[in-house]
Structures are given as C-alpha cells and as structure tokens.
Amino acid sequence: MDENKVFPEIAIDSKFHVSKWWNFDAEEYLSFLLHLMTVYDASDMYLTFWEVPVLRIRQEALRVDWALLLTDEVLAGFEKMLVEEKYEDHFQKEKSIDIWYSLHDRRYRINISFQRWHIMIVARLLAEKVPTIEEMWLPIILKKLVHTSGWLIFLSWPTWSWKSTTLAAMIEELNQTRYKHIITIEDPIEYVFQPKKSIFDQKELWKDVTSFASAMKYAVRQRPDVILFWEVRDADSLRYAVSLAETWHLVLTTIHSRSAVQAIQRIVSMFPSDEQLQIQNHLAENMVAIIIQKLVKRKEWWMIAAHEILFNNTPVANTIRENKLNQIDNIIFTSRKLWMQLLDDCLVDYIIKWNITYETAIENARDQWAIRRWLEQRWVKFS
Numbered sequence: 001m002d003e004n005k006v007f008p009e010i011a012i013d014s015k016f017h018v019s020k021w022w023n024f025d026a027e028e029y030l031s032f033l034l035h036l037m038t039v040y041d042a043s044d045m046y047l048t049f050w051e052v053p054v055l056r057i058r059q060e061a062l063r064v065d066w067a068l069l070l071t072d073e074v075l076a077g078f079e080k081m082l083v084e085e086k087y088e089d090h091f092q093k094e095k096s097i098d099i100w101y102s103l104h105d106r107r108y109r110i111n112i113s114f115q116r117w118h119i120m121i122v123a124r125l126l127a128e129k130v131p132t133i134e135e136m137w138l139p140i141i142l143k144k145l146v147h148t149s150g151w152l153i154f155l156s157w158p159t160w161s162w163k164s165t166t167l168a169a170m171i172e173e174l175n176q177t178r179y180k181h182i183i184t185i186e187d188p189i190e191y192v193f194q195p196k197k198s199i200f201d202q203k204e205l206w207k208d209v210t211s212f213a214s215a216m217k218y219a220v221r222q223r224p225d226v227i228l229f230w231e232v233r234d235a236d237s238l239r240y241a242v243s244l245a246e247t248w249h250l251v252l253t254t255i256h257s258r259s260a261v262q263a264i265q266r267i268v269s270m271f272p273s274d275e276q277l278q279i280q281n282h283l284a285e286n287m288v289a290i291i292i293q294k295l296v297k298r299k300e301w302w303m304i305a306a307h308e309i310l311f312n313n314t315p316v317a318n319t320i321r322e323n324k325l326n327q328i329d330n331i332i333f334t335s336r337k338l339w340m341q342l343l344d345d346c347l348v349d350y351i352i353k354w355n356i357t358y359e360t361a362i363e364n365a366r367d368q369w370a371i372r373r374w375l376e377q378r379w380v381k382f383s
Helices: 018-023 026-039 072-082 085-094 141-145 163-177 212-222 235-246 260-269 273-286 314-321 325-333 343-353 358-364 368-378
Strands: 044-047 054-057 060-063 096-103 106-115 118-125 152-156 181-186 199-204 226-229 250-255 287-297 303-311
Touching (some): 026 044, 026 072, 026 106, 072 118, 085 096, 152 163, 152 235, 163 226, 163 250, 181 212, 212 226, 212 235, 226 235, 235 250, 235 273, 250 260, 260 325, 273 287, 273 314, 287 358, 314 325, 343 368, 358 368
Parallel strands (some): 152 250, 152 287, 181 199
Antiparallel strands (some): 044 118, 054 060, 096 106
16 A cells, blocks of 8 residues: 555645644644544554654554654653543553543544653544444344343454444444443443443443452442453453353453454463363353454455354353363354354355455465465465
C-alpha cells in the first residue's frame, strides 16, 4: 500500500505539517491525530518516540510522514492530557495503563506504557455505536448462544481481532430481545450500552473494582443474569466464573489462544496440578462453546472475521474429562452439521464467500501446508 496515496493533500494544509512545527500544542495535536483516525478509518494509531505517527489501515502500519516527529516533550504532553491526576501514581508504578477517551462523539481505547525509557501510546478507534451480530457478519449461531443460561462461553483470538466489538454485539443481542440484568467488568469500559429491554451495570477495573476476581466474587450477590468479564487472567477469576455458571448465570469471557484445543490447555494449565482434574470436569459440565476469531483481508478494502467454533456435547465433554484433547479437532471436522468448524475450513469457505485470496487463506491458516495442498488439488498451483 502506497503511503503517499493513503495520506493525500490534507498534509499540506494541516497545521501539524512538519514544516509548521513552531505552532505545536499537545492537546490540539493529539485531538488532530485522533480525528485523523476517523478520516482514514484507521483501526489503530501508534505514537512512538522519535517516529512520526503511524496509522494501521487494513492491517498495515503506515507512517504519516508529513506529521510532526514525536519527541519526549510531545509524548509527555499527550500522557498528561490523557491520564487523570488520581491515576498518575498507578501509571508510574505499573508502567502501563488502559483508558478510554472520547472526542467528537467517538470513543477510543488507549494504552500508555514505556519502551526504552520513553512513553509510547497505542490508540484503538471504537465503532460509533454498538453493532449487531448481523452488521458484523458474525455466524448467526452466536445469537442462539447468548440466549442460553447457566453456561460459560469462551471467546478466544489473537489481540486486535475485534474482540471487544464481537462481545458487545453479543450483549447487544440480549439488550434488544431479553429482559435481563447484565453486569460487565472491563479494563477499560469501551462500549457504553444504552438500555433497551435489559438493564446494565458496567464496572471498570481500578475505578469501580480492584480486580476481576474480586468483582466476580461479589457479582453473585448483585443478582445478575449475565456477566461479561474481560479476560481470564488468573485461576481465581476462572474459579468464580465457573461458580457463576454452575448457578445458572450466563458468563462470557475471553482468553488468548490460536485454537479451541489450545484454549482448553491454557485454562487447565492456570491451575496447580492437583486441581487440574477438577477444572477439566467443571469445563466438561459448564462450558457451552469456544469461539476462535481472526481478522483476514478481503480483496477489497474491508476486513472479515474468520472463526473456529467448538460446541460442547457428549463427545467433547468426554475428551475434556479424559484429557484426550488431540481428538477435538476431528470432532469439530465431523460436526459441521452441528455448526462446528475448524478455522482452516472457514478460510477455504471465505475464498468463495468473501473473496479472500489464496495467499490470505494460507497466511492465516493453522496448518499452512495442509491448506496449501488442499488448494493445489482443487484450484491453483503455487510457484
């Protein structure tokens, strides 16, 4: 992608062109850069010491070469603008903080941290409104999933894969159709839900609660129907999630992994060896689904989310209890009529359905050599 074509003549007229550096104002400059994300529909922005701002557009990180260089003074000005004074000590102690920021009716999730003793900032542009499952072109089976109760749903994916937006769409489905009490525990709050049929209590780490585990511990006394907590980070938060699922609450959470099997392995490995058999039994009884999501490029400008989907049934539950996880991929492969699918099968479908390239399918596949051979046998020869 040609950076000069992406960032056209707006550069010349901009107050923040590199040739006009003497007019610098930190607050005005940051506001301009955040607005620039909306102009070019950038998903993310990177602000790094001694670099120009970088926008991520269609998964490519592109330098805004005409913009002002980011010095320590500039980045420190941004940090002072973004971090409330009462959280400054926390930021200096932890060396990292997640916040949300609102500008011109758009919300941004922002992480501020350090690299080589310099401040670095990464901003994510959130959707203008909470999207629906249909608007995101998500599998329609997700609508049925959120109407279950007493189950634990894990959504798993690499970072920066529409994680928060997919969760928001699932919660919004309930908001539009069911009379529920929904509690979200987030770091930070990204989408602010407008109550329709459901009512909401949205809690933010460090502002409303001290940890995910403590928030989950007391959630049962707040009589929720649905609990969304942001991420499985330790065994304690997972224990409370399982406990809530066992008492007929719908619990949604996330964990980072590349496959359904790896997600189960990561969950079990969080516990001491003498507790792992017990957590395997809990998962077999209370887990309803694991969904892996990964963004892939279409031939056109837009991205599309590909999925691996595992539903819990008797064969899956038995493999989890008996720790025979190597059998799960085969169960998924033979259960497509039950809405299960492997990520690689989804990518092959997307070549036709969503016009992704052969190269994109191979690049994002779990088993790149297998999908390459499959494509060669049917459609194309690779040099």
